[in-house]
Amino acid sequence: MGKQKLNRRQAWRIRKVQDERLERAKRREGKIDTEAGPLGQEQHGRIVANYGASVDVEDPTGEVRRCHLRQNLAMPVVGDRVVWQSSDNNSGVVVAVEERDTLLARPDFSGDMKALAANIDQILVVAAPEPPFSTESLDQFLVAAEISGITPVVVFNKVDLLDREGRAEVEAQLSIYRDIGYRVIFATTRADHGLDDLLTALKDKTSIFAGQSGVGKSSLAKSLLPDEAITVGDLAELTGLGRHTTSSARLYHLPSGGDVIDSPGVREFRLWPMSEPELAEGFPEFHPFLGGCRFRDCRHRSEPGCAILAAVEAGKIKPQRLTSFRRIAANVAEKAPSY
Numbered sequence: 001m002g003k004q005k006l007n008r009r010q011a012w013r014i015r016k017v018q019d020e021r022l023e024r025a026k027r028r029e030g031k032i033d034t035e036a037g038p039l040g041q042e043q044h045g046r047i048v049a050n051y052g053a054s055v056d057v058e059d060p061t062g063e064v065r066r067c068h069l070r071q072n073l074a075m076p077v078v079g080d081r082v083v084w085q086s087s088d089n090n091s092g093v094v095v096a097v098e099e100r101d102t103l104l105a106r107p108d109f110s111g112d113m114k115a116l117a118a119n120i121d122q123i124l125v126v127a128a129p130e131p132p133f134s135t136e137s138l139d140q141f142l143v144a145a146e147i148s149g150i151t152p153v154v155v156f157n158k159v160d161l162l163d164r165e166g167r168a169e170v171e172a173q174l175s176i177y178r179d180i181g182y183r184v185i186f187a188t189t190r191a192d193h194g195l196d197d198l199l200t201a202l203k204d205k206t207s208i209f210a211g212q213s214g215v216g217k218s219s220l221a222k223s224l225l226p227d228e229a230i231t232v233g234d235l236a237e238l239t240g241l242g243r244h245t246t247s248s249a250r251l252y253h254l255p256s257g258g259d260v261i262d263s264p265g266v267r268e269f270r271l272w273p274m275s276e277p278e279l280a281e282g283f284p285e286f287h288p289f290l291g292g293c294r295f296r297d298c299r300h301r302s303e304p305g306c307a308i309l310a311a312v313e314a315g316k317i318k319p320q321r322l323t324s325f326r327r328i329a330a331n332v333a334e335k336a337p338s339y
Helices: 008-028 135-148 164-180 196-202 217-224 276-280 284-289 307-313 319-332
Strands: 042-050 054-058 064-069 081-086 092-097 103-107 113-118 122-127 151-156 183-186 206-210 250-253 259-262
Touching (some): 054 092, 064 081, 103 135, 122 196, 135 151, 135 319, 164 319, 183 196, 196 217, 217 259, 276 319, 284 307, 307 319
Parallel strands (some): 122 151, 151 183, 206 259
Antiparallel strands (some): 042 081
16 A cells, blocks of 8 residues: 655654654753653654664664654654663654755655765765766756755775876866866875875765765775775676675764765666756856746757857856757756746
8 A cells, every 4th residue: 555645734744743742852951751651751863774664773872772763753864863762671762753954865766856965065076087987967966066055075996996197087087077176085004104185085074975876985995994894896797887885874983083874776867857957057167157047948959149159259167068058958858847
């Protein structure tokens, strides 16, 4: 039997109960909540692993408790701050999800948005020589990060696979992103000090690895956390595409400071449908010129008085980025409402 759809009043009551629990948790200051019934007091925690039917919640002391979810509770994700109550069998129940600062989501195969992780400071967009490096794929991740309000950092992994000529070519391609203002890091797990710059970027931040399968997201996490049981796989021999090696999302604490969320990889990241004006917001170098076009519905193709085209001609926007904008728009704007 499918899930019964809640009407507006039922949804409001559920939200109201969660808000009341959150307020009680803020006021409690260590006092036992007499309304908790057979469960323990309500307390704050953060989800550090998600198994679907249950989650691991870490309390402020660092203790982790396996918890079930209160019925009709919106599905939380790793990184969520929650209110939970302990039970007699050394487990617990998550009773409310606190408001999120940021949320990373992507469309699933049915087109619905699926949350991946919450309260992230930065997205480490990982690329590599294998599978073949694509700036188009990189741009899609960067747009998703920008629109989500999460700071992106470009990490080019496996640089040990590049010869001098290949390294120079990649550096030239990525110089465009440095000029925009993105932080670009070169990394390798195969050389001494190959992760120094990455560790600096991770310190005191909650970060998540994103990128095509096979670029080495889990390998990086394993090198950063050698004592954790992180599974690492090789590229598929025939296809050259990466195998999905991470089966559940987890949050890890780095010994040098900061937290890393390792989540199941996706072979092809797909942006959700959006209008072209919304997509343009994902290109930060466009921002000074948006709204400056002669026509309000300018599509930045060949319209007279286009501020974006003028910026390209003046060298303030790279032609490659405008080409990328148009290419992505052709894919994601098809189902978006027209303006």
